[in-house]
Amino acid sequence: AAKAAKPAQVADEVPKLVGAGEGFAAAFAKPHSADEAYFSLAKGQRHFEETVQDCLEPVSSEMCFVCEWYPEAWPLESKDRSSTATFLAGLPMQAELELPPAPAKEHILVFADRGGCCKRILEAAPERRVGSITFEERALAELDAEDLKELVTQEKWGLILFGTGLDLPASNSVDDIMPVIDDLSRTWMELVKLVARNKKNCGRLGVLSRDVFTDDPKKHRKAGLRLEAASSLWGMSNTMRIELEEAVHLAYIDIELKPSDECLKRVASELFCQETFGQNTVRILNSGRYIMRQVQCKHYQARTPSFEVPSSGVIAITGGNGSLAQVFGLHLLEMAERKNREHPGLPPVSFTIKLLSRSAVVRDREAQAWAEIVKKAATLNISVDHVKCDVTKAESIERFIAEYTPNITGIIHTAGILQDAMLPGQTWEKFETCLGCKSRACIYLHDSLERHHNPDLG
Incomplete structure (x- = not known):
């Protein structure tokens, strides 16, 4: 099926792209705007999945997929919202793009972290994007459904940023970790349900976590189990994006444990770039921007002897x-x-x-x-x-x-x-x-x- 597909033939004629990836050539069909250009990539992915579904059936018992992170270079968002359109127009796929309209300043609601990371991110936002900022700094345990409803409905927010997942529990004791997991999970679920019911009050909904995907043993030894306290936000967000696709425009971003100023600048760009917002699960580290993809596990399987049960115990x-x-x-x-x-x-x-x-x-x-x-x-x-x-x-x-x-x-x-x-x-x-x-x-x-x-x- 892959060999017979015309987009694959086009891709073979295009030099390998760095950052944006070879998949762009197959996904674009001469879109007319920056929005359409990026969304056509998702359309191409869906078409591919539908095409090969029947081919996977006979070998489904032998297939397993793991999540992997791929670097995807993307320009920082500009004050006039032209960076994505300019970048895409420069790729060798002959896309006829129109520059998007100039953005308006937005009202922003922030469920802020105690360490001030959310404030630093918004300070690094592109020019002419931030109108007013309301920081909600009460502990999540103090907020009930009525408090959240009052916050969501009091303004037409261009962006609601849920940043309390950046805070690590005070220690690795269960007594410290469990309340954090509960408060994050409860508040995030109630917040998304409210946004879905009042979608005119929220243009975009962003959620941040801190290095929950890291496999660096040094970080795990230093931070311990509390590093995973916000990990439930990812699974919940995946479900929300599927079930509430038409009602909630949601983006999940995982950031570096100790982010540099440049890292936070990229996080700000991700939050304000409307063409890419929510199109991928994104990790922004000090080393760059990464997007999640599911890949076959055969290249990741450890070449070890077959599992044997213990003889005793x-x-x-x-x-x-x-x-x-x-x-x-x-x-x-x-x-x-x-x-x-x-x-x-x-x-x-x-x-x-x-x-x-x-x-x-x-x-x-x-x-x-x-x-x-x-x-x-x-x-x-x-x-x-x-x-x-x-x-x-x-x-x-x-x-x-x-x-x-x-x-x-x-x-x-x-x-x-x-x-x-x-x-x-x-x-x-x-x-x-x-x-x-x-x-x-x-x-x-x-x-x-x-x-x-x-x-x-x-």
Whole structure:
């Protein structure tokens, strides 16, 4: 399909572009404005995805995608909004572009960070863009839905900037991290719902986080778990952009942990460049501007031997009376059986499986799967049992980890609750229920394992 596509033939005739990327040549169809020029790239991407969908079906079981960051050079926004049009006109795709109209000054509402980063960003904004700025500096815990409604509806905002995600929790203790995650998630959800209902009051909605995507071990050692406190904003923003595409013009930008003045100038440019605003998930680091793309994982897979189950120790599976736990329990036993068969000279596998849940009761719909697990475990002389452990409570996880340390050799976190609803009908109570057994439980597990050393835990 790719070889037969005419745009690909055009792309072959165009020299490789630096920054904007080769994809531009295939995506442009002689647009007439800077807005159309950039949006046609998204249209080309959608066309490509639709074209190859049928081709992916036969190999879908062998395909997996990871997110990667690609550098995309883009000019800083100018005071007259001409930089994007000028840049695109200079690319070798013969686009006939018209300069956009001169921008008007905007009223801006900012949910500000304590460190003053948002203020520095707006100070670096292009000339003639900022009219008035209202900084909301109250702690998010002090703002309820009525406070947010009053803020959103009191003015026709050109830009609402949610910058409190730039603040890291005071420490890496769970007591400091959990309230930050809750306040950010609750406020962001309510704010976006309000903007969707009052879309005339908000032209653009920007959200900032600080290095939540970094894989630099030095940064993680220095900042610790609190570096990820704002990471839920990314997943929430993705959902919002899909469900509320017509109602909310949203951009997610992740910035450097310690941004330079030039980095913040680029963030300001990203917020005020209307042609590119919200078209990509963007990372702006001291080293440049990057956009997120999904790519095949085959080039990223570690070339290591196949996974082998541990020969001994305790393997815990959260959500122990759910369907996923039964699937993983049986899979572990089948892997143990294969390991015994392939290594007859070694002692047989003797690990223990603990399935954790609030009730430790097998539900009727899982009874058959559980019976199969018990039968298989008996043939292998492996112990499997249900244990009461409410993973939504830190003290419950702490008791379990302390009891089985230092023998824990694996943890599979399958706990989860579905509280499905479209965003306009979603409530914080439902959201909080989902957070409790999934992300909070994960943080509690991490925190407890930091204190209890289990040397064979991979």
